[in-house]
Amino acid sequence: MNQNCPELECKSENGIIKDGFYFRKDDSKKIQRYKCKNCGKRFSRSTSSLFYRAKRRRDTNLIKHLVCSSTSIRRISKILKMNRNSVTKRVDKLEKIALLQHKNLLKSLEEEPISHLQFDDLLTYEHTKMKPLSVSLAVCQNTRIILGAEVSRIPAFGHLAKKSRKKYGYRKNEHEKGLTRLFESLYKCIDQNAIIKSDKHKTYPKYVSKYFQSAEHLTYEGGRSCVAGLGELKRKGYDPLFILNHTCAMLRDSLKVLSRKTWCSVKRVDRLQQQLNIFISYYNFDYLHYKFNTS
Numbered sequence: 001m002n003q004n005c006p007e008l009e010c011k012s013e014n015g016i017i018k019d020g021f022y023f024r025k026d027d028s029k030k031i032q033r034y035k036c037k038n039c040g041k042r043f044s045r046s047t048s049s050l051f052y053r054a055k056r057r058r059d060t061n062l063i064k065h066l067v068c069s070s071t072s073i074r075r076i077s078k079i080l081k082m083n084r085n086s087v088t089k090r091v092d093k094l095e096k097i098a099l100l101q102h103k104n105l106l107k108s109l110e111e112e113p114i115s116h117l118q119f120d121d122l123l124t125y126e127h128t129k130m131k132p133l134s135v136s137l138a139v140c141q142n143t144r145i146i147l148g149a150e151v152s153r154i155p156a157f158g159h160l161a162k163k164s165r166k167k168y169g170y171r172k173n174e175h176e177k178g179l180t181r182l183f184e185s186l187y188k189c190i191d192q193n194a195i196i197k198s199d200k201h202k203t204y205p206k207y208v209s210k211y212f213q214s215a216e217h218l219t220y221e222g223g224r225s226c227v228a229g230l231g232e233l234k235r236k237g238y239d240p241l242f243i244l245n246h247t248c249a250m251l252r253d254s255l256k257v258l259s260r261k262t263w264c265s266v267k268r269v270d271r272l273q274q275q276l277n278i279f280i281s282y283y284n285f286d287y288l289h290y291k292f293n294t295s
């Protein structure tokens, strides 16, 4: 029994005894109650849990599946007849669980580092194409698992650059910050002699040589995209970055805000990061059924 007294001032150790059960109607479960022998405080297994006092617990898993199945938060609230704010709060909690699972995964990978890494950026926008965003993504080539995704703001480019500066002013380029966050989170789980593949983006070699001195960095020319694959899969026969491009296509298909030509655009950058965090855990564990050593 690894329960402790929830009373902050109470410092009792092993002073907890079982104190019956109660039946939780919401998900039809028997919940163990405890009593502190020191201060007499009564509490239950649910008191310290993330979903303490949550209503409609049965819908939590469904919300996770819907978020990762190209459904907007507003549509989820319509489907489940639930307030939009309640859905958002549940998504906050789902992110906490997803981040914990991902942290454990990265920790387990430190023991058996990854030998083949692929990384690239996926472009999207917040509110308008004049305010683009970049999602830096890293995947393992052998197991296909996503190792990390970081969103960063970038200035508009091409024919929209001038128009964007005129309408929204100067927009800072935070792409390098995003890449730093990505590499900081995963460099420990990559083998120092790994083979790292990416496209010919000009900032990539700097990061690869900074974090992996002895790794081999292979860069490939991008190609024209084919009709299927949401602009991510390439028309050429053999694509050396297929695993990464396929993951990008999965992201575009699975998260509503990343799909192309959509009405449902990103309004807040932190919410996109949140959905990505949930999707990473969903993709690795629910879709690929990846199992790692929990020793």
Ligand SMILES: [Zn+2]
Pocket: 005, 006, 007, 010, 011, 012, 036, 037, 038, 039, 040, 041
């Ligand atoms: Zn106590």
